[in-house]
Amino acid sequence: MNWFVDTFRTSLGKKFLMAVTGLGFIGFIIVHMMGNMTLFVGHEAFNAYVEKLHGYEALILVAEIGLLSLAVIHVTTGLLLFLGNRSARNVSYTVKKSGGGRNIGSATMPYTGFVILLFVILHLSNFSFVDTTDRTMYDVITATFSSWIYIIVYVVSVAAVAIHVRHGFWSLFQSLGLNHEKYMPALRMISIALAVIVGVGFGLIPIYIGIIT
Numbered sequence: 001m002n003w004f005v006d007t008f009r010t011s012l013g014k015k016f017l018m019a020v021t022g023l024g025f026i027g028f029i030i031v032h033m034m035g036n037m038t039l040f041v042g043h044e045a046f047n048a049y050v051e052k053l054h055g056y057e058a059l060i061l062v063a064e065i066g067l068l069s070l071a072v073i074h075v076t077t078g079l080l081l082f083l084g085n086r087s088a089r090n091v092s093y094t095v096k097k098s099g100g101g102r103n104i105g106s107a108t109m110p111y112t113g114f115v116i117l118l119f120v121i122l123h124l125s126n127f128s129f130v131d132t133t134d135r136t137m138y139d140v141i142t143a144t145f146s147s148w149i150y151i152i153v154y155v156v157s158v159a160a161v162a163i164h165v166r167h168g169f170w171s172l173f174q175s176l177g178l179n180h181e182k183y184m185p186a187l188r189m190i191s192i193a194l195a196v197i198v199g200v201g202f203g204l205i206p207i208y209i210g211i212i213t
């Protein structure tokens with residue numbers, strides 16, 4: 001067991017944890033976005049989807065416990081890496097990290113991550129911890145996006161999700177040691193495509209529900 005704990009004390013071990021938990025989140029985000037696409041079909045289709053989803057009670061419970069565990073590991077490990085990097089930067093004569101492909105996407109990971117954390121807390125209070133005995137989930141969503149503030153907050157947060165996913169997806173292959181030269185250009189294109197799909201897919205929902213319909 002000791003070797004296990006020791007592995008995750010290292011920076012490489014932490015990056016491995018970030019990669020695996022990040023991949024889990026990307027899987028959830030894609031499934032969640034596909035389900036939410038029924039909003040564009042109409043309120044009946046969306047409510048039918050939500051009702052069906054709630055029929056799988058045990059599966060939902062497992063998914064929620066899984067997501068919470070991923071979130072705890074991803075956020076605490078990310079915070080440890082951020083604090084570790086910061087204290088390393090404060091030591092003079094340390095090797096500059098910027099040589100290893102540091103860019104705006106990678107430098108902003110802790111900040112976009114923090115925005116996403118705040119967003120998820122707000123999002124759960126909007127849609128998960130709500131009483132739907134007298135109204136449908138579609139009603140809850142239309143009521144939320146009847147406010148300009150919520151439309152703006154959601155669009156900005158989804159942009160943060162897209163930026164985070166863009167760098168995160170690309171860098172998780174590095175962290176897992178799957179970074180073969182040959183596949184890097186394709187991986188870069190896939191990470192951009194994924195970010196655009198997630199950004200546009202989620203970002204259009206508040207605009208469509210709040211402004212267009």
Ligand code: HEM
Nearest residue numbers: 036050063064116123127128137154158161202203205206
């Ligand atoms: C902008 C459009 C979005 C809409 C309309 C939306 C809608 C919803 C709804 C209706 C639920 C509750 C499902 C239920 O209990 O029946 C939910 C849960 C959730 N959403 Fe979203 N969502 C959006 C974006 C996002 C994004 C970008 C993320 C990730 C960063 C996210 C993460 C979650 C999480 C973690 C849950 C809780 C899942 C669970 O309890 O099993 N959502 N969302």
